[in-house]
Amino acid sequence: MTEPVMVRYSRRHRLEKKNPKAATSEAVEPIVYYVDRGAPEKVKQALIEGGAWWNQAFEAAGYKNAFQVKELPAGADAMDIRYNVVNWVDRAGNPRAFSYGSSYIDPRTGEIIKGVVTLGSDRHRQDYLIAEGLLQPYGSGKSNTDKMEQLALARIRQLSAHEIGHTLGFFHNFAASPNGRGSVMDYPFPRFSLKADGTIDVSDAYAKGIGSWDKRSVLWGYQDFPKGTNEDEALEKIMQETLKQGHLFIPDIGGYTHPTSHQWDDGENAVTQLTKLMTVRRHVLDNFSEKAIPDQAPMATLEEVLVPIYLLHRYQIEAAAKSLGGLYFSPAVKGDGQVATKMVAPAEQWKAFDALLTTITPDALALPEKLIQKIPPRPSGYNNMSELFSRHTGPTFDPIAAAEAAASETISSLLNAERAARLIEYQARDSQQPGFMQVVDKLLAATWKAPLQTGYKGELQTMVNNVTLKTLLELAANNQASESARGQALLKVQELQQWMTTKMPSAESRQKANLAFGLAQIAKFNEDPNKFQPIPGLEMPPGAPIGMPSIDFLDDDVAY
Template sequence: MKKSFVFLFISLFLFSLCDTACGQEDTKKKKSESKTAETAKKPAAKSVSKYDKLFDKKGHIATTGGFMTLHLVDGKLYFELPLKYMGREMLLASTASESSNPMLCTNGYKAHTPRHIKFTLEDSTVYMRSVNAALDCRVNGERGKLLKEKNFIEPMLEAYEVAAWNKDRSAVVFNVTSLFTGSDADLSPVNDGIGKLTVKASPQKAGIKLDEIKAFEDNVMVSTWYAYRVSVSQGRTPVVTDAPLTVKALRSLLLLPEDRMRPRYSDARLGVFLTDKQSIEEEGSQMRKYSLANRWRLEPQDPKAYKRGKLVEPVKPIVWYVDDAFPESWKKPIKKAVLRWNQAFEKIGFKNVMQVRDFPKDDPSFDPDNLKYSCIRYIPSTVQNAMGPSWVDPKTGEIITASVIVYNDIVKLIAQWRFTQTAQVDPRVRAQVMPDDVMDESITYVIAHEIGHTLGLMHNMGASSAFPVDSLRSANFTKKYGTTPSIMDYARFNYVAQPGDKGVKLTPPDLGVYDEFVIKWLYTYFPDLKNADEENKVLEKWVDEKAGDPLYRFRKQQMLARLDPSAIEEDLGDDPVKAADYGIKNLKYILKNMNNWITDDPDGSYRKSLYNTLVSQYARYLQNVIYNVGGIYLTDVKDGTPGERVQPVDREVQRASLKWVLKQINDCDWLNNKEVTKHFGPDMAMSARVQNMAIMALFKAGQNVVLASHISNNSYSLEEYCNDLYDGVWESAIANRKVTQGDKIMQKNMLAMMKSLIKPSSNNLLGSLLGGISNEVGSPSWDEVELYGLYDAVTEKESIEEMSSLGMTEQEKINEVLNSFGFGYGYGWQRPVKTDIIDETLTNYCAIGVKLRTLLMGKAMNATDQSSKQHYQAMLFMLMQMMDGIKL
């Protein structure tokens, strides 16, 4: 009974708990239903994506094209890059579009070679990688894959965290502000140097600001303002420190084509710019170095008509845009220079390849600083220069874009050239202002030369040596050929033509036979050939057929060493001595008449500039002849075809050249025409400067004599060279005549050089003295150098055109020097050859010292005139001081 009661009590208790719980649950349910009903009446909270959080802000700017979208917000720049472009190759380049100093920063010019890059996406990070384009792995299968993956991966340059995905997840967004506001040296718009001056530009963070963004079908552009502090130095000597510079830099990112152009292998017997490559071959083969010719992609719109020999339009013409900042009178000759090259393309079946237009006024997509457009740009600077750099697809050598940079005072240089080289036969140039027809034909020549660079042609400094000197006085010959077989030479104008020569052409040809041949080799389209190897067999045969013909000979510019007297700048004809004799006659005639021809020059400043150019022209004639002494002709020759790779200049030509220069040193007082120079103010006589230059250049030639005599079967020996120098320098003492200014300069310099050899010091005098006069295109004018505080640092003028046209960084210049030199390889520059092991210069000068001591002892005591006697006494004192303690 008791147990039954307890059980009943527990049952009732549990039932009550259950009822309470059920009641509470019902209450909760009702409340929940009530809340749900209330919630249903209110709108749901909106989910905000990362993409919207980034860009749904006031001040957000976006621009989109067919390539990608750019976003600028809160001072930050974002790429919205579609996934389909991940892994695609691109070029990234930096160009100055505005600057506060045109000498340090050239608008429209890419101071550094564009970066070859691509973006890859891995997990939540986008990597910017440098494309490994120099390697061509020709190993197939698993081994080839292994080689690439383990040894030639593409290095990472930057890493960017993915900030968001777009709405359909077809593109990623990442912050690239640092790429466009950073201080990467290879993206700097500032020039690395000015002639021999080194420029170091340090960006100031406070002055960096993103500006405009643009997006187009296959490229995007971002402009950034930079404030720099710039220091300029020559060697270790500071010239300018912390000068302010403001630049608006425009950076372009251009998508490279997926359908790559068929490459064309180089041939070192033709002067074309190159893209160097190396390949890993199949098993058992060595790694191979080779080069691709740089050229535009030129394909016919109608291949069948092209094959039938019809003139056809190209699929993609080469279009040039002319800066609207040019003086109006310049535009016509500039356009004529561009179109001139069509005559070469028409000979290989293409018409209207070269096209030229003004800067468009009504095209919002056009921007002259865009990597996509090729422009001819005007630079308001007193620099006397023009240059034609181009930039290529590193995989194939396809030229993607190019520029021609023209500095304002190129016209000043043209006027000086025309006067000093042709005034003897052309009355039109005997004035301070060149007439329009002269200026037009000269501008056309200069721009056509630069356009040649942009088509892939290097300088051919040996072209003009193909013509006999006397042929340049022939009206019939010069009308047909001009002054040179190639406008890519530095032949300039006809300084050989004499007063009275009638109808002689004074300018280079419109295009030379060599130029047209190189265009044929570069751009002929082969519809029936399957690949580059098949094309190469045909092209190589074309060059073989021209081997031995001087009209088609290529001799490269000598940048690091001067060995070949036929491959130098500013020369004409095959005989430097004969050409110089004609040129000097003309300079004497011009100088004699300068005051009569130039009359509107009250302060004499224009005549002084012409006079300085005339003196430099004379000095160049001497230097051209000096290159014969120890000269070695260098020609790229394929085995089995005519020609010699290395051929020393004939010994009698070397000897005659040395004696000719020694004679000129004592016969150049005509330079000191007081009727002309009296207008210039006090200065040292130019004859003394030229004499000093010439004798030191002759001493320097001894280094080449060592090499030339070493490799020659009938050499002009170093001993003969030294004896001829001794006889010429000390001829006044040997012949017992009165010493001249030229004698004194030669003799003092010889003793100074001997001292540097016998008792070398840390500051080697020979090294400091052995420098010629350089007056190349491209140097800043003295006025501009002085304007920027650089006058004292610049000791000689120097061309910047060659390296600039290559678009090289300093490391690339070094790499270029290290390239192989030979058939089918990168051209490189001719390097100096070390000859110290076989060099007997010191021995020969010690022997000269012994002879000279005996000679001077007699002359110092017995000279007939007091001036000569005192001079010889001083020379003897210097010699004895030098030889003190040395047993001879």
């Protein structure tokens, strides 16, 4: 009657010390992973080096040479159950390659029988494009691609360690990056900095070894205690020391809420990092040129490299937005001393809001005229790709549509239905918290109610106004959103309608056109909010360096 209905096992390979009493001991049988012989030589070496980082964690847990990575022996079959393998796979037709780590597990004990990693051969493509844009390496008949190659290989090392980590039984930890790149089980964004001479330093793009969280994970999951040890007490002691060191574990459940749990971000503070990233992005865009593409490449291919640079901040937007209406939480266990939940300080939330607003200003969204003029339509034989910007202008490059894709990410983050519900709830519980209507008021003041600039930047501003209204109307019409959020959104729509009507007579022609369109959209909405379906906004091209959503199917031990 007192036994638990469900028994949970940690997933791990069989690993035992030859001498459990020794602080450091060789293993009775080491864990060995084998890398595909068919991988290109430099890639194969990077996969071996990155995978071998895990030995650092096993050494920290008291094992000597207990984790090894080797080339698959000639004649061996990767499907053989006796081999843990890292496969390198070509996948035609999918330029955004997949990767995953899976395990065959004995459900009776949790023992991992075989680890299988599968890596797509173009997995480093996005990093290479980013490096081309940052470094502009093709100048005056000569090129310097060594730094780009080193960045790509550094990414492959990290990827090898990440996917092998899944096969060792470890989950993502998306809250590791603020703790000094604490885990290879995070999704990292390349780290770079703007030097005094205006060049970009990418030498520290990715971590160069196992993380401190990973060492603690192996220590807890693979420790071989001497006979007679109370394992429950020993494991709890490890866990308490891990918490004392400041580690936080937030896997995929972090969602769109936890202020320090993000995919593809960098830095200790998401908001500070967004500001830094916008500075680097602006500098690179202002100096972007044909040096980003090889000699003899069609000028139209500039757009292929421009896309990841123009959207360099895309994941940092998501990261920074989590502070607004966000919630700190932990996987607290009764009696372990962790704080289960904590609201974000109001000042930090408004700091995040202000940083997000800077990403939708005309100054942030504008491209240099000299760059726009260098991008012609795609030539014959160069088909349009999903990795290019959508456009309203037919075959010609559309800088306003590119800006729409970028601005939509920020605005949809600010007006997210779940975030709106949390803002309303948290302010109801604590009046010092930002409220949803306050957020909308400040957003409208910075968009529709701001003086309209002239020229290209004015058109960017008009586009942002339209996206803001469309997103607000979508929230008010969203029958999956909380009724309080829909009601407050509806009130702000009505107030904006009144302001637009009052402003219309004195507006100059360009603003009058913008107001007329906005009022027409509101009128359409007012006919039947539940049936209101605005034209979908333009989406950003794919950005994650994988060919499908960044999701772990944890029950199956698969990481994409």
